[in-house]
Amino acid sequence: MTRPASAVASYLDHLLVERGTAENTLASYRRDLQRYLSHLDAAGVTDLADVTERHVGDFLVALRTGADGRAPLATASATRAVVAVRGLHRFALAEGLVAVDVAREVHPPSPPRRLPKALDVATVGRLLEARGGDADDAGGVRDRALLELLYSTGARISEAVGLDVDDVDATERSVRLAGKGGKQRLVPIGRPALAALDAYKVRARPALAARGRGTPALFLNARGARLSRQSAWASLRAAAERAGLAGEISPHTLRHSFATHLLDGGADLRVVQELLGHASVTTTQIYTQVTVDTLREVFAMAHPRARA
Structure with missing residues (x-):
């Protein structure tokens, strides 16, 4: 059994020690993953192996709509959070903590397409x-x-x-x-x-x-x-x-x-x-x-x- 919080801690250590991730990026990922842990906890998930693609997808919805009771995130911030979660599950698979990467098919939100400026x-x-x-x-x-x-x-x-x-x-x-x-x-x-x-x-x-x-x-x-x-x-x-x-x-x-x-x-x-x-x-x-x-x-x- 792998507790989600334990996997997050190991992943953040991996980013810091082995990947040399910048401190500001690491701090952002830490906040995003804490929100993800709260989301899993509210869903009753205590083992990372029990996380499904739907859990990850629902988290993305919560990021954009504030369904988890927190402020909705802009597209760029929601994208960063999804990238952090995808990285966590990819890391867990590589480390043998889980058998499947359930976040692989959950993609970050696309930025809004800006309407082109046209002159009359x-x-x-x-x-x-x-x-x-x-x-x-x-x-x-x-x-x-x-x-x-x-x-x-x-x-x-x-x-x-x-x-x-x-x-x-x-x-x-x-x-x-x-x-x-x-x-x-x-x-x-x-x-x-x-x-x-x-x-x-x-x-x-x-x-x-x-x-x-x-x-x-x-x-x-x-x-x-x-x-x-x-x-x-x-x-x-x-x-x-x-x-x-x-x-x-x-x-x-x-x-x-x-x-x-x-x-x-x-x-x-x-x-x-x-x-x-x-x-x-x-x-x-x-x-x-x-x-x-x-x-x-x-x-x-x-x-x-x-x-x-």
């Missing part, structure tokens, strides 16, 4: 008009083309700066993007973005290219080399400041706005998945939450019995 159409327009740099210099013309392309295609920033000149087909109004894992996709591009790219290639890129050693890259920096992701971010930040936009604006903001505006306009989720280059439609589905929130707000304001 008018705000995107302000951002595109307020590109960083002087609109008449090479950098300003380039930045306008870059931002237009990001919003028109939903490209990741790495995909945009990785473009070569030949990747844009003005006749077919399409752009060839190289996504994650080198997987390529062909996406359409709007006329305003094509016009901005044409202006850049005629008025700005030749001057920038003359300062370098020759590169097929579409977007060039002041030295005539391929524009970096960091420089592209700086261009967007400058445009956001000029537009007076509060909060953090990133290249992903334009990507999120691209997806949200398509869905708001009636685009099929599978089409948006292909345009974004998502391997799974599950990743794309997060954008539907944004549009549902918008629909809910409109319903609440417009329907005569929405608040009845």
